[in-house]
Amino acid sequence: MTRDDGLDVAGLQRxxxxxxxxxxxxxxxTPKNLAVALSVESAELVEIxxxxxxxxxARVMEEEDTADRVRDEVADVLAYLLQFCEVLGIDVLQALSDKIDRNERRFPAQ
Incomplete structure:
Protein backbone atom coordinates (compact mmCIF):
# COMPACT_ATOMS: atom_id res chain seq x y z
CA MET A 1 0.00 0.00 0.00
CA THR A 2 1.43 3.35 -1.05
CA ARG A 3 -0.03 6.72 -0.23
CA ASP A 4 -0.17 9.60 -2.69
CA ASP A 5 2.91 11.11 -1.02
CA GLY A 6 4.92 7.92 -1.62
CA LEU A 7 4.87 6.59 1.95
CA ASP A 8 4.48 2.84 2.20
CA VAL A 9 5.01 0.16 4.84
CA ALA A 10 8.04 -1.41 3.15
CA GLY A 11 9.70 1.98 2.72
CA LEU A 12 9.14 2.86 6.36
CA GLN A 13 10.54 -0.51 7.43
CA ARG A 14 13.64 0.14 5.31
CA THR A 30 15.44 -9.14 18.89
CA PRO A 31 11.79 -10.22 18.81
CA LYS A 32 11.70 -10.20 22.63
CA ASN A 33 13.20 -6.72 22.95
CA LEU A 34 10.98 -5.30 20.23
CA ALA A 35 7.87 -6.85 21.80
CA VAL A 36 8.82 -5.34 25.17
CA ALA A 37 9.48 -1.94 23.58
CA LEU A 38 6.13 -2.13 21.79
CA SER A 39 4.42 -2.83 25.10
CA VAL A 40 6.17 0.10 26.79
CA GLU A 41 5.25 2.50 24.02
CA SER A 42 1.64 1.26 24.07
CA ALA A 43 1.57 1.93 27.80
CA GLU A 44 2.86 5.46 27.19
CA LEU A 45 -0.05 6.01 24.78
CA VAL A 46 -2.50 4.65 27.34
CA GLU A 47 -1.02 6.93 30.00
CA ILE A 48 -2.18 10.01 28.06
CA ALA A 58 -12.79 12.12 22.34
CA ARG A 59 -11.42 15.69 22.31
CA VAL A 60 -7.78 14.79 22.99
CA MET A 61 -6.60 16.01 19.58
CA GLU A 62 -8.01 19.50 20.14
CA GLU A 63 -5.13 20.64 22.36
CA GLU A 64 -1.90 20.97 20.38
CA ASP A 65 0.49 19.74 23.07
CA THR A 66 -1.61 16.68 23.84
CA ALA A 67 -2.19 15.98 20.15
CA ASP A 68 1.58 16.08 19.59
CA ARG A 69 2.11 13.58 22.42
CA VAL A 70 -0.55 11.25 21.01
CA ARG A 71 0.97 11.40 17.52
CA ASP A 72 4.46 10.75 18.92
CA GLU A 73 3.32 7.71 20.91
CA VAL A 74 1.33 6.35 17.96
CA ALA A 75 4.47 6.72 15.84
CA ASP A 76 6.55 4.91 18.46
CA VAL A 77 4.03 2.05 18.67
CA LEU A 78 3.93 1.72 14.89
CA ALA A 79 7.71 1.93 14.56
CA TYR A 80 8.27 -0.92 17.01
CA LEU A 81 5.47 -2.98 15.46
CA LEU A 82 6.95 -2.56 11.99
CA GLN A 83 10.42 -3.46 13.25
CA PHE A 84 9.01 -6.50 15.07
CA CYS A 85 7.29 -7.66 11.88
CA GLU A 86 10.43 -7.08 9.83
CA VAL A 87 12.58 -9.15 12.19
CA LEU A 88 10.10 -12.05 12.17
CA GLY A 89 9.27 -11.83 8.46
CA ILE A 90 5.61 -10.96 9.04
CA ASP A 91 3.79 -9.09 6.28
CA VAL A 92 1.85 -6.74 8.56
CA LEU A 93 -0.79 -5.85 5.96
CA GLN A 94 -1.41 -9.50 5.07
CA ALA A 95 -1.57 -10.43 8.76
CA LEU A 96 -4.20 -7.73 9.33
CA SER A 97 -6.20 -8.75 6.26
CA ASP A 98 -6.14 -12.40 7.35
CA LYS A 99 -7.28 -11.43 10.86
CA ILE A 100 -10.18 -9.37 9.48
CA ASP A 101 -11.20 -12.37 7.36
CA ARG A 102 -11.16 -14.63 10.44
CA ASN A 103 -13.13 -12.09 12.47
CA GLU A 104 -15.74 -11.73 9.72
CA ARG A 105 -16.29 -15.50 9.83
CA ARG A 106 -16.20 -15.60 13.63
CA PHE A 107 -18.52 -12.61 14.13
CA PRO A 108 -20.94 -12.53 11.21
CA ALA A 109 -22.98 -9.36 10.69
CA GLN A 110 -26.53 -9.56 11.98
Whole structure:
Protein backbone atom coordinates (compact mmCIF):
# COMPACT_ATOMS: atom_id res chain seq x y z
CA MET A 1 0.00 0.00 0.00
CA THR A 2 1.43 3.35 -1.05
CA ARG A 3 -0.03 6.72 -0.23
CA ASP A 4 -0.17 9.60 -2.69
CA ASP A 5 2.91 11.11 -1.02
CA GLY A 6 4.92 7.92 -1.62
CA LEU A 7 4.87 6.59 1.95
CA ASP A 8 4.48 2.84 2.20
CA VAL A 9 5.01 0.16 4.84
CA ALA A 10 8.04 -1.41 3.15
CA GLY A 11 9.70 1.98 2.72
CA LEU A 12 9.14 2.86 6.36
CA GLN A 13 10.54 -0.51 7.43
CA ARG A 14 13.64 0.14 5.31
CA UNK A 15 14.08 3.57 6.90
CA UNK A 16 13.77 2.09 10.38
CA UNK A 17 16.26 -0.66 9.54
CA UNK A 18 18.72 1.87 8.10
CA UNK A 19 18.33 4.08 11.17
CA UNK A 20 19.06 1.13 13.49
CA UNK A 21 21.96 -0.09 11.34
CA UNK A 22 23.61 3.34 11.33
CA UNK A 23 23.64 3.20 15.13
CA UNK A 24 24.60 -0.48 15.43
CA UNK A 25 21.34 -1.25 17.20
CA UNK A 26 20.54 -4.48 15.32
CA UNK A 27 21.85 -6.75 18.13
CA UNK A 28 19.21 -5.23 20.42
CA UNK A 29 16.37 -5.60 17.94
CA THR A 30 15.44 -9.14 18.89
CA PRO A 31 11.79 -10.22 18.81
CA LYS A 32 11.70 -10.20 22.63
CA ASN A 33 13.20 -6.72 22.95
CA LEU A 34 10.98 -5.30 20.23
CA ALA A 35 7.87 -6.85 21.80
CA VAL A 36 8.82 -5.34 25.17
CA ALA A 37 9.48 -1.94 23.58
CA LEU A 38 6.13 -2.13 21.79
CA SER A 39 4.42 -2.83 25.10
CA VAL A 40 6.17 0.10 26.79
CA GLU A 41 5.25 2.50 24.02
CA SER A 42 1.64 1.26 24.07
CA ALA A 43 1.57 1.93 27.80
CA GLU A 44 2.86 5.46 27.19
CA LEU A 45 -0.05 6.01 24.78
CA VAL A 46 -2.50 4.65 27.34
CA GLU A 47 -1.02 6.93 30.00
CA ILE A 48 -2.18 10.01 28.06
CA UNK A 49 -5.79 8.80 28.37
CA UNK A 50 -5.54 7.27 31.84
CA UNK A 51 -7.62 9.74 33.84
CA UNK A 52 -9.68 11.29 31.06
CA UNK A 53 -13.43 10.90 30.87
CA UNK A 54 -14.79 9.37 27.65
CA UNK A 55 -15.79 12.87 26.56
CA UNK A 56 -12.33 14.29 27.26
CA UNK A 57 -10.67 11.41 25.43
CA ALA A 58 -12.79 12.12 22.34
CA ARG A 59 -11.42 15.69 22.31
CA VAL A 60 -7.78 14.79 22.99
CA MET A 61 -6.60 16.01 19.58
CA GLU A 62 -8.01 19.50 20.14
CA GLU A 63 -5.13 20.64 22.36
CA GLU A 64 -1.90 20.97 20.38
CA ASP A 65 0.49 19.74 23.07
CA THR A 66 -1.61 16.68 23.84
CA ALA A 67 -2.19 15.98 20.15
CA ASP A 68 1.58 16.08 19.59
CA ARG A 69 2.11 13.58 22.42
CA VAL A 70 -0.55 11.25 21.01
CA ARG A 71 0.97 11.40 17.52
CA ASP A 72 4.46 10.75 18.92
CA GLU A 73 3.32 7.71 20.91
CA VAL A 74 1.33 6.35 17.96
CA ALA A 75 4.47 6.72 15.84
CA ASP A 76 6.55 4.91 18.46
CA VAL A 77 4.03 2.05 18.67
CA LEU A 78 3.93 1.72 14.89
CA ALA A 79 7.71 1.93 14.56
CA TYR A 80 8.27 -0.92 17.01
CA LEU A 81 5.47 -2.98 15.46
CA LEU A 82 6.95 -2.56 11.99
CA GLN A 83 10.42 -3.46 13.25
CA PHE A 84 9.01 -6.50 15.07
CA CYS A 85 7.29 -7.66 11.88
CA GLU A 86 10.43 -7.08 9.83
CA VAL A 87 12.58 -9.15 12.19
CA LEU A 88 10.10 -12.05 12.17
CA GLY A 89 9.27 -11.83 8.46
CA ILE A 90 5.61 -10.96 9.04
CA ASP A 91 3.79 -9.09 6.28
CA VAL A 92 1.85 -6.74 8.56
CA LEU A 93 -0.79 -5.85 5.96
CA GLN A 94 -1.41 -9.50 5.07
CA ALA A 95 -1.57 -10.43 8.76
CA LEU A 96 -4.20 -7.73 9.33
CA SER A 97 -6.20 -8.75 6.26
CA ASP A 98 -6.14 -12.40 7.35
CA LYS A 99 -7.28 -11.43 10.86
CA ILE A 100 -10.18 -9.37 9.48
CA ASP A 101 -11.20 -12.37 7.36
CA ARG A 102 -11.16 -14.63 10.44
CA ASN A 103 -13.13 -12.09 12.47
CA GLU A 104 -15.74 -11.73 9.72
CA ARG A 105 -16.29 -15.50 9.83
CA ARG A 106 -16.20 -15.60 13.63
CA PHE A 107 -18.52 -12.61 14.13
CA PRO A 108 -20.94 -12.53 11.21
CA ALA A 109 -22.98 -9.36 10.69
CA GLN A 110 -26.53 -9.56 11.98
Missing amino acids: RLAEFAAARDWQPYH FQWLTPEQS
